[in-house]
Amino acid sequence: MSKQVSLGILACLIALEGSHLGADCTGVAPVPEAALSAVTVASGLPGRPLYVTSPPGDRDRLFIVAQDGFIHIKKRGEPVGLSHLFLDLSTIVQAGPNEMGLLGLAFDPGYATNGLFYVNYTEGPLVGPWFTVVARYSVSAGDPDAADPGSETRLLRFSQPQNNHNGGQILFGPDGYLYIATGDGGGGGDLHGTCGNGQNQGSILGKMLRVDVRGTAPMPLAPDCGGASALYAVPADNPFADGPGGACDEVWDYGLRNPWRSSFDALTGDLYIADVGQNCWEEVNYVAAPTGGRNYGWRVMEGNNCFNPAMQSNCGQAGAPCGTSPPCDDPSFTDPIVEFPHPVGCSVTGGYVYRGCQLPALSGTYFYGDYCGGFVASLRMVGGLPTEQQPDRTGELGVGTSLRFGLTSFGVDDDGEIYIVDRDGSVLRIVPPFTNLEVSGEGSATPFDLAPGAWFWEDLAYTTMQPVSGYRVYRGLPGGTFTCVFAGAAPQWPGGDPSVPPPGTMHAYIVTAVNPSGQMTRSGRPPHTLSAAPCP
Ligand SMILES: [Ca+2]
Numbered sequence: 096m097s098k099q100v101s102l103g104i105l106a107c108l109i110a111l112e113g114s115h116l117g118a119d120c121t122g123v124a125p126v127p128e129a130a131l132s133a134v135t136v137a138s139g140l141p142g143r144p145l146y147v148t149s150p151p152g153d154r155d156r157l158f159i160v161a162q163d164g165f166i167h168i169k170k171r172g173e174p175v176g177l178s179h180l181f182l183d184l185s186t187i188v189q190a191g192p193n194e195m196g197l198l199g200l201a202f203d204p205g206y207a208t209n210g211l212f213y214v215n216y217t218e219g220p221l222v223g224p225w226f227t228v229v230a231r232y233s234v235s236a237g238d239p240d241a242a243d244p245g246s247e248t249r250l251l252r253f254s255q256p257q258n259n260h261n262g263g264q265i266l267f268g269p270d271g272y273l274y275i276a277t278g279d280g281g282g283g284g285d286l287h288g289t290c291g292n293g294q295n296q297g298s299i300l301g302k303m304l305r306v307d308v309r310g311t312a313p314m315p316l317a318p319d320c321g322g323a324s325a326l327y328a329v330p331a332d333n334p335f336a337d338g339p340g341g342a343c344d345e346v347w348d349y350g351l352r353n354p355w356r357s358s359f360d361a362l363t364g365d366l367y368i369a370d371v372g373q374n375c376w377e378e379v380n381y382v383a384a385p386t387g388g389r390n391y392g393w394r395v396m397e398g399n400n401c402f403n404p405a406m407q408s409n410c411g412q413a414g415a416p417c418g419t420s421p422p423c424d425d426p427s428f429t430d431p432i433v434e435f436p437h438p439v440g441c442s443v444t445g446g447y448v449y450r451g452c453q454l455p456a457l458s459g460t461y462f463y464g465d466y467c468g469g470f471v472a473s474l475r476m477v478g479g480l481p482t483e484q485q486p487d488r489t490g491e492l493g494v495g496t497s498l499r500f501g502l503t504s505f506g507v508d509d510d511g512e513i514y515i516v517d518r519d520g521s522v523l524r525i526v527p528p529f530t531n532l533e534v535s536g537e538g539s540a541t542p543f544d545l546a547p548g549a550w551f552w553e554d555l556a557y558t559t560m561q562p563v564s565g566y567r568v569y570r571g572l573p574g575g576t577f578t579c580v581f582a583g584a585a586p587q588w589p590g591g592d593p594s595v596p597p598p599g600t601m602h603a604y605i606v607t608a609v610n611p612s613g614q615m616t617r618s619g620r621p622p623h624t625l626s627a628a629p630c631p
């Protein structure tokens with residue numbers, strides 16, 4: 096009796112074990128090595144992209160925010176240069192000044208059923224006065240790839256004294272409340288009011304806000320500093336909630352200058368806030384299991400250093416005592432977990448803790464970078480301290496200097512995979528090197544199916560979002576040399592192998608993929624010997 100054996104038979108069993116807490120990893124093959132690479136998943140996007148995210152549970156679409164007022168959809172499996180316009184807010188967003196525009200997007204945790212999402216943008220005439228708007232929109236009734244542009248409900252609108260430092264991140268916490276990052280109002284040195292906005296609990300600026308936009312707070316309070324037109328509730332356990340007047344009830348954390356990208360660890364709920372510095376120091380802040388009320392130090396501190404608002408380039412010099420602001424190095428401040436000086440960088444870009452499916456060795460690693468320096472760095476928090484610090488991983492990622500003055504943001508998809516957004520119009524995904532992927536062996540996401548009529552195997556281009564130029568089927572015996580017997584562009588062999596092994600013997604098969612750079616996926620663990628002879 097003839098036998099045909101696939102080396103991919105074990106694939107599905109192993110892949111199922113790879114599923115990871117926090118993400119649905121079905122159909123994703125984990126790669127055990129920690130090595131990194133990057134692949135372009137979207138390019139040529141108009142409008143200066145600065146954020147990417149996915150709705151909860153949506154594994155096939157990335158939503159890319161562009162500063163000029165667009166939200167683009169990138170669908171898995173589509174060509175890199177193809178995208179779809181989900182929402183055009185370019186006529187109501189003021190995106191003229193460098194730091195203004197459409198700055199944030201957050202999908203409602205119940206988006207799959209209610210179709211609601213939230214945006215943060217600036218508006219007003221080019222010369223001012225300017226305002227930040229946080230608004231709710233809904234998807235259109237008939238088309239999941241189009242938002243309803245007429246569905247806007249404004250939840251919060253507040254004045255921006257200068258056109259820079261607008262924060263702009265909005266994100267849902269593990270508690271279901273919306274966190275809104277606001278800048279200090281702009282200019283330089285936070286010269287607002289008596290002692291600056293960052294240290295002023297009575298200002299909505301220079302803060303991380305926490306509000307209830309979903310009606311879930313058990314004891315909701317009315318909006319306080321958001322004003323009479325605000326449409327949200329304030330959770331009663333916000334740290335400074337004292338009713339109308341006094342401290343802004345909306346404030347969760349304070350002492351921030353221009354928090355540019357914050358995130359919660361999807362597994363632990365730990366909070367990371369990257370805060371852009373003035374002229375000397377960039378910083379990333381961290382709080383495990385946050386309970387709010389933190390003072391991150393601005394404008395008394397810049398990173399771990401004293402700051403003097405009267406002499407903003409005199410690094411490390413303390414300013415004059417001001418009002419009730421604590422002095423430099425006061426123990427009440429929450430110091431950053433990492434800082435780096437100018438000109439190594441000039442505008443930190445916060446990122447995410449990796450909790451994805453494909454690179455389990457990276458689980459717990461926090462990625463961040465710098466807009467000007469264009470570097471991607473990482474660290475891992477252990478016991479409240481940063482470990483495994485890697486200040487520049489751009490060489491590993493193979494992105495060269497392309498991200499300098501372009502690294503606007505990181506983002507994660509529903510699988511927890513991490514993306515890098517380049518303001519020039521592209522989105523990259525952090526991936527394992529192509530040569531660490533496997534198509535038909537134990538590291539394959541889809542079992543190799545020797546079905547009658549046609550053989551099928553993993554669609555690597557779809558499951559990994561890496562470009563694939565073709566597949567090869569090798570035939571041989573374990574321990575021996577495998578020879579290529581078929582090559583094709585699609586993940587299938589119509590008809591399968593016409594060759595029947597002699598009685599009492601068998602054929603075994605390995606499938607590999609080749610990318611446009613000529614790299615080939617691995618042939619198993621440990622690798623099998625493949626003949627260099629070309630495919631027929
Ligand atoms: Ca109050």
Ligand SMILES: [Ca+2]
Nearest residue numbers: 391392393398
């Ligand atoms: Ca700080």
